[in-house]
Amino acid sequence: MIDIGANLTNKRFHQDIDRVLADAKAAQIKHIIVTGTSKTESIAAQQLAAQYPDFLKSTAGVHPHDAKHWGLDSLNTLRQLAMTTEVVALGECGLDFNRNFSSHAEQEQCFSAQLTLAAELNKPVFLHERDAFPRFAAMLGEQIDHLSGAVVHCFTGTEQALKSYLDMGCYIGITGWICDERRGDDLRRIARYIPADRLMVETDAPYLLPRTIKPKPRGGRNEPAFLGHVVATLAQCRNVTVDALVASTTATAQAFFNLA
Numbered sequence: 001m002i003d004i005g006a007n008l009t010n011k012r013f014h015q016d017i018d019r020v021l022a023d024a025k026a027a028q029i030k031h032i033i034v035t036g037t038s039k040t041e042s043i044a045a046q047q048l049a050a051q052y053p054d055f056l057k058s059t060a061g062v063h064p065h066d067a068k069h070w071g072l073d074s075l076n077t078l079r080q081l082a083m084t085t086e087v088v089a090l091g092e093c094g095l096d097f098n099r100n101f102s103s104h105a106e107q108e109q110c111f112s113a114q115l116t117l118a119a120e121l122n123k124p125v126f127l128h129e130r131d132a133f134p135r136f137a138a139m140l141g142e143q144i145d146h147l148s149g150a151v152v153h154c155f156t157g158t159e160q161a162l163k164s165y166l167d168m169g170c171y172i173g174i175t176g177w178i179c180d181e182r183r184g185d186d187l188r189r190i191a192r193y194i195p196a197d198r199l200m201v202e203t204d205a206p207y208l209l210p211r212t213i214k215p216k217p218r219g220g221r222n223e224p225a226f227l228g229h230v231v232a233t234l235a236q237c238r239n240v241t242v243d244a245l246v247a248s249t250t251a252t253a254q255a256f257f258n259l260a
């Protein structure tokens with residue numbers, strides 16, 4: 001399995017990252033893409049990935065929450081990071097009109113600049129959209145033909161949004177949201193519409209601990225080692241075997257991020 005999104009530079013992993021990675025390997029995780037969410041975190045993600053060259057890769061991007069800090073120095077840092085062998089995608093970037101930690105104008109400027117950079121550098125993008133579908137789809141639609149690939153990470157949207165992303169040629173990342181009996185109903189229903197060659201899986205660790213894990217791990221921290229819980233629920237929703245889903249999502253992620 002390949003975990004296409006884990007926030008391993010989060011402080012909740014500072015104490016025991018070696019153990020977390022060993023557990024992930026023991027749980028049949030072949031690669032983890034460490035998510036870069038700000039200038040600082042993207043540098044940290046690349047440095048972490050450089051320490052585990054056969055196991056970790058990273059993304060370089062500025063999350064919409066952090067868009068208020070976007071500037072020319074961010075752009076230059078992302079460009080430099082994108083030249084390294086560790087960085088396999090730009091992002092995470094996008095729009096988040098749910099939390100609004102940055103203004104809509106700041107988010108749009110930050111998102112647009114990263115799409116342009118990804119097109120220029122011929123790198124795929126790792127995208128975040130929450131409660132911003134119409135504007136996000138319009139902005140992405142303007143650039144999509146110039147992008148080498150785009151994955152909408154942690155997809156939790158509507159059937160209509162899913163269809164529109166697929167029509168644009170986007171890939172879809174599914175997290176433990178699908179394991180949530182309280183709010184994952186829509187996602188469980190529409191997950192079968194995603195073509196196997198557009199579908200990837202991720203933990204978004206330390207967030208989104210799959211609620212199907214019983215008993216709940218102490219501290220409630222999610223880890224790449226728990227990716228199998230996402231895969232198990234997703235396989236059920238799609239009426240395919242776990243083995244088949246592991247094979248297809250791994251092959252899709254390998255090709256999308258150009259992994260060895």
Ligand SMILES: [Zn+2]
Binds near residue numbers: 092128129153154
């Ligand atoms: Zn996100």
